[in-house]
Every structure is written in C-alpha cells, then in structure tokens.
Amino acid sequence: HFFNVEHKDPVTQARAGRIRTAHGEIETPVFMPVGTAGTVKAVTQEMLERLDARIILGNTYHLFLRPGHETVFELGGLRKFISWNRAILTDSGGFQVFSLGELRKIREEGVEFRSHLDGSKRFLSPEVSMRVQSALGADIVMCFDECTPYPATREQARDSLELTTRWSRRSRSEFDLLKDTPQSTAVSPALFGINQGSVYEDLRSRSLEQLVEIGFEGYAIGGLSVGEEKRRMYDITEFIAPQMPADKPRYLMGVGTPEDLIECVARGVDMFDCVMPTRNARNGQVFTSRGKMNVRNAKFVRDERPLDEECECAVCRRYSRAYVRHLYNCGEMLASTLCSYHNLAFYLDTMRRVRQAIVLGEFAQFRACYLDRMRAG
RNA sequence: GCAGGGGUGGUCGAGUGGUUAAUGGCACCGGGCUGUAAACCCGGCGGACGACAGUCCUACGUAGGUUCAAAUCCUACCCCCUGCA
Numbered sequence: 103h104f105f106n107v108e109h110k111d112p113v114t115q116a117r118a119g120r121i122r123t124a125h126g127e128i129e130t131p132v133f134m135p136v137g138t139a140g141t142v143k144a145v146t147q148e149m150l151e152r153l154d155a156r157i158i159l160g161n162t163y164h165l166f167l168r169p170g171h172e173t174v175f176e177l178g179g180l181r182k183f184i185s186w187n188r189a190i191l192t193d194s195g196g197f198q199v200f201s202l203g204e205l206r207k208i209r210e211e212g213v214e215f216r217s218h219l220d221g222s223k224r225f226l227s228p229e230v231s232m233r234v235q236s237a238l239g240a241d242i243v244m245c246f247d248e249c250t251p252y253p254a255t256r257e258q259a260r261d262s263l264e265l266t267t268r269w270s271r272r273s274r275s276e277f278d279l280l281k282d283t284p285q286s287t288a289v290s291p292a293l294f295g296i297n298q299g300s301v302y303e304d305l306r307s308r309s310l311e312q313l314v315e316i317g318f319e320g321y322a323i324g325g326l327s328v329g330e331e332k333r334r335m336y337d338i339t340e341f342i343a344p345q346m347p348a349d350k351p352r353y354l355m356g357v358g359t360p361e362d363l364i365e366c367v368a369r370g371v372d373m374f375d376c377v378m379p380t381r382n383a384r385n386g387q388v389f390t391s392r393g394k395m396n397v398r399n400a401k402f403v404r405d406e407r408p409l410d411e412e413c414e415c416a417v418c419r420r421y422s423r424a425y426v427r428h429l430y431n432c433g434e435m436l437a438s439t440l441c442s443y444h445n446l447a448f449y450l451d452t453m454r455r456v457r458q459a460i461v462l463g464e465f466a467q468f469r470a471c472y473l474d475r476m477r478a479g
Numbered sequence: 480g481c482a483g484g485g486g487u488g489g490u491c492g493a494g495u496g497g498u499u500a501a502u503g504g505c506a507c508c509g510g511g512c513u514g515u516a517a518a519c520c521c522g523g524c525g526g527a528c529g530a531c532a533g534u535c536c537u538a539c540g541u542a543g544g545u546u547c548a549a550a551u552c553c554u555a556c557c558c559c560c561u562g563c564a
Contacts (some may be wrong), residue, residue, distance in 0.1 A: 138515050159514075197514045205516080218516040249514075296514090327513040335513090355514035362513075377515045383512085384518045400508065430518095431507095438518055 104292055104319050105351045113466040115344050115396030116458045121351055123189040123241040124289035125181065128156045130351060130372040133363060133449045134191060135400065136380060139164045140174075140184045143380050144438040147447065148185050152416065153446050154190050157241070162234045163195035163226065167217055171237040177241030179287030191375075194273070195232045196266075196296065197356070200232050200249035200328065208248065210265070228272035236280040239287030242320065245273035247296040250325045254432035259300035266298045266324075267312040274316050291396055292319035294353060297342060300325055301334050306342045314347060321346045322353040323371070327362075336365055340359055343370035360452050362475065364469050367456055379449045383441035386430050389448045393479045402427040415447030 109118040121128040133141045138161040142150060150158065160180050165171060177183040181190055198215070199206060205216040212227025231246035246269050246460065250262040277293045280286050295313035299305030313321060323342060326335045339354060343366075345354045353373035354366050363374055379389065386398040390410035397409065408418035409426065417440045429437035452472075459468035 134514095136515065146520075161515080164515080191514095193514050198516090200514090202516070244514080247514095296519060322514080324514070353514090358513045374514095376513050377517085378513050381515065381517065381519085385520090386518095387512080396510080398509090433518080435518065471553080 105349065107348065107350040109461050111368075111460050112463060114368040114469075115340075116456075116460050116465045117370065118369045118460040119351065119372055123157075123292075125154055125187060125189045125241055128189060129454075129457055131363070131367045131453050131460075132157065132373050132417055134159055134373065134375040135446055135449075136375050136377045137184075138377075139168070140180060142442070142446070144384060144435070144442040145380075147184065149443055150186070150446075151188075153450055155446070156380040156448060157191055158186065158188075158257060160190055160192045160196070160238060161198075162192055162231050162238070163198040165192075165238060166226070166230075166234050167219055171234040175208070175237035175285070175287060175403075176206065179237070181239060182287075183314065185226065189456045190239075191242035192235045192238050193355075194235065194244040194246040195226045196231075196244065196247035197249050197471065198325065199226075199247075200251060208265075210268075212246075220385040228269045229276045232273055232276035232280055234284065236277070236283075236286040236288060236291075239289075239291075241288065241291055243277060243288075243291050243293050244322065245270045245293065245295050245318075247298060247324055249328065250298050250300050252300065252325070252328045252330045254300045256302055256305070259298070259305050262300075263298040263305055263309045267309065267316075270295050270313055270318075271316055282397060294318055294320040294322050294351075296322045296324040296355070297346075298325045298413070299342075301330055301338055302340050302366065303338070306338060307345065309323070310342060310345055315380055318350070320351040320353060320373075322355050322373075324355045326354065327356045327358055327376075332362075335362075336369065339366050339371060346370070360449065361473060363449070364472060367460075368465070368469060374453075379445035380442045383443075383445045384438040386437070386441070388441050389445050391448075391475060393476050397423055397427050397437075398430045399427070409441070409444050410448065413448060413451070414442065415451070417441075417444040417447070427457070 105119060105121050107117045107119040119130045129261055135155055135158045137158045142158055166424060174180055174183050199213050205218060207214045212225055215224045217224050228246040235243045247266040248262050250259055256360055295318035297309045299309045343352050351372045354371040357374055387394055387396050388409045391412045402423040405423040407423055409423060410418055421440060426437055426440055459465045
C-alpha cells in the first residue's frame with residue numbers, strides 16, 4: 103500500500119515511515135524541494151539525483167500558465183518533460199489563491215486569476231486543478247484549497263475552511279474520474295486533502311473531520327507559516343497532526359526553517375516543502391549546522407573554510423566561503439547554484455539524520471543536541 | 480595659440496545664491512525572506528562624539544573675492560575634452 107509507519111518515537115509524536123509511489127519510495131520524514139515552474143531553481147535534475155532527493159514539487163498555477171498543461175501532456179507529462187524519473191507532488195494552485203492577493207477573485211465555483219505574466223484572465227477550480235495535475239501526471243496531487251489568509255477572524259476562517267471542504271469533495275470526485283483515463287499521465291496517483299482553520303483549534307478539528315469523511319491518501323496542514331507567530335504554528339501543528347489518521351502521511355505545507363522541520367517532526371509531521379533553502383540561497387543565505395549565515399558578508403572575503411565545516415556535500419568539499427562570496431559579489435549565477443545545492447544538501451541530510459534518530463529511538467536526544475548547536479552558532 | 484565645453488562625495492551623474500552633508504544610479508556595508516509574481520526586497524552609506532535627541536568638524540579642481548548667505552556669482556591659476564590652426 104501507499105504508506106506505512108515503520109518506527110514511532112517513544113517520547114515525541116515523531117515517526118519514520120515509507121511512501122511508495124510508481125516512481126520510487128520515499129522515506130519519511132522527508133523534505134521536498136520546491137520546483138514551481140518545472141525546475142528547482144538554480145539546480146539541475148542531475149544535482150537533485152546526486153542529493154538523493156526522491157520527490158520534488160511542481161505547481162499547477164505556474165505550469166498551467168506556462169507552458170500550459172496541454173503542452174506538458176503532449177510532451178508525455180511533467181516527469182518526462184523535465185526529465186525527472188523520480189516522484190513529483192504538484193501543488194494545486196491553492197497557495198496562489200493566497201499569494202496572488204489582488205490578482206484573483208474567489209467564488210464558489212472557483213478562482214478567477216489575472217495572470218501575473220500578461221494580465222489575462224484564467225480560471226482555476228477543483229475540477230480544473232485536478233485536470234491540470236492529472237495531465238502533469240504527479241504522483242501526489244493536492245486538493246484545490248483556499249489557503250486562508252492570516253489574520254482571519256473566526257468567521258472568516260470558518261467560511262474559508264468550509265469552502266475548502268466543498269472544494270475537496272469536488273477535487274476527490276474529479277480526481278477519481280480522471281485517474282486511469284487517457285487524459286492522465288499519472289500512474290497510481292494519490293490525492294491529499296488540506297486541513298484549514300487558521301489558528302482556531304476547533305475549526306482545525308472540524309476541517310479534519312470533514313476531510314477524513316471524504317477520505318484521502320494523505321492529509322496536509324495548510325494555512326500555516328503565512329505570517330502567524332511561530333509559537334502558534336507549532337501549537338496548531340501539535341494540536342492537529344496527532345489527530346490525523348495514523349496510517350496516512352501528514353504533510354505540513356510550506357514549512358520551514360531547519361528548526362521548524364525538527365520541531366514539527368516532533369509534533370507528528372512526515373512531509374515538508376519550503377522555498378526557503380532555494381530562495382534564501384539565491385539571496386545569499388546558507389544554512390549550516392551552526393545556524394544560518396549570510397555569505398555576502400565582508401568577513402568571508404578571505405575565509406577558506408567551506409560553507410558548513412561539518413557538511414560533506416559536493417559544494418562544501420570543493421569550494422570556499424571566500425569563493426562563494428566572490429561569486430555573489432560579482433553577481434555570478436554560479437553563486438545561486440552552489441548555495442542552492444548546499445542548502446538542499448543540508449535540508450535533505452538533516453531529514454535523513456532525523457529519520458535515523460527516530461529509527462534508533464534517539465530522536466528526542468538528537469533534537470536537543472542539534473538545535474543547541476545550531477543556536478550556539 | 481584661438482574658439483567652445485567641462486572639473487561635485489568610492490564612482491558615474493543631478494544641482495546654477497539660501498529648506499544642501501548635497502537628488503539618482505552603481506559600488507560598498509548590513510538585514511529580511513517559510514505550499515516561489517522573489518538571481519528579490521528593505522535599510523545604511525563624509526568624519527568625530529552621543530544610548531537617543533543631537534552637537535561639532537571637513538567638503539563640490541586650487542587660491543582669493545563679492546554677499547547676511549556660495550557647489551552655485553566675480554578674478555587669477557591648474558587640469559581635462561572637442562573643433563580650428
């Protein structure tokens with residue numbers, strides 16, 4: 103079957119499991135690099151393989167606009183198009199309902215977007231999102247949801263969650279209809295529901311109950327890391343994750359920092375994705391076992407050490423901070439590539455170590471040591 | 480030699496009597512980034528002292544001058560560019 107838990111941490115809610123897709127197995131907890139427009143920005147697919155990434159994200163909205171899902175379909179699906187033979191998860195466009203702010207109008211039927219590229223009107227709904235994702239051929243498909251903005255009043259959060267539930271029901275129907283049709287390039291895809299409810303515990307529970315009733319292959323926590331205090335993000339995760347079906351993967355969308363990952367694994371989350379390692383890399387910030395570091399800083403001009411002295415990634419084995427800083431200074435694109443590669447290596451390695459610690463029953467200890475060191479700097 | 484144009488802060492370049500320590504860009508320094516409208520955005524950027532408010536000093540080629548007040552006006556000198564010899 104699709105997922106099973108292999109180890110449970112005796113102290114925390116952490117678990118180690120395995121997701122099986124037609125395009126490879128994924129050991130959890132897992133961090134999934136974000137590849138919005140059919141590329142994890144600045145790194146090649148070969149690099150992702152070398153990093154042993156087993157699954158990456160793609161985005162419905164962005165690929166829908168460009169090059170268009172029909173085009174991707176004709177080219178044999180997203181995996182073939184981008185030459186990636188491992189697993190892919192596509193986000194539904196629900197986050198763009200949130201992030202594109204003024205460029206969209208939400209109705210019961212769906213969302214009308216003004217394309218950020220040319221201003222043209224585009225329409226996305228649960229059905230359209232499923233059709234697009236089906237054509238793209240993802241292994242894991244996300245329900246079309248409304249990522250509730252923060253802050254939201256109780257009433258706004260409730261209305262938003264109810265809309266997401268109705269859209270989830272429609273997503274489920276359309277997904278089931280499309281599965282194994284000639285319009286799909288997917289093989290045994292799984293559909294995930296997305297929990298909403300903002301920072302209101304009872305609304306989170308209510309959302310989850312409704313989703314479980316519909317039934318999904320996995321459950322995601324959405325609507326977090328959208329501006330709320332970190333404490334609340336942890337609290338909501340701590341509250342809702344353990345309530346999610348134990349035999350299904352639990353995915354915290356859009357999170358987070360290395361520390362967030364560990365803290366939320368401890369609260370029962372199995373899957374994560376975040377633009378942070380790649381975006382911040384392009385902006386000169388690298389993550390290390392001693393905390394984050396801005397390699398653009400003048401103090402690295404003559405620093406011959408690797409980005410992270412304890413990292414064994416291909417970048418850290420070969421290049422110095424001085425060189426990477428120089429590349430940033432010159433506006434050279436290799437800087438982005440090198441830092442993105444390292445940051446992803448750091449994230450992926452962190453998750454492998456987290457998993458190993460859970461398997462060995464040492465997660466609580468690992469968590470404490472790891473975070474202490476990172477904070478000590 | 481003659482005619483014309485010009486010399487401004489690290490740099491390029493505005494500014495042609497007073498809200499000017501001097502717009503902007505770049506460079507430089509620092510910060511932010513959480514299901515990617517992001518190789519982006521924000522802040523600082525003459526010096527000294529001060530926690531802050533602020534105070535003082537030094538600055539628009541050089542040296543003088545006019546004026547209550549000058550990067551801005553006048554004189555001389557130095558240098559650069561263009562054209563003609």
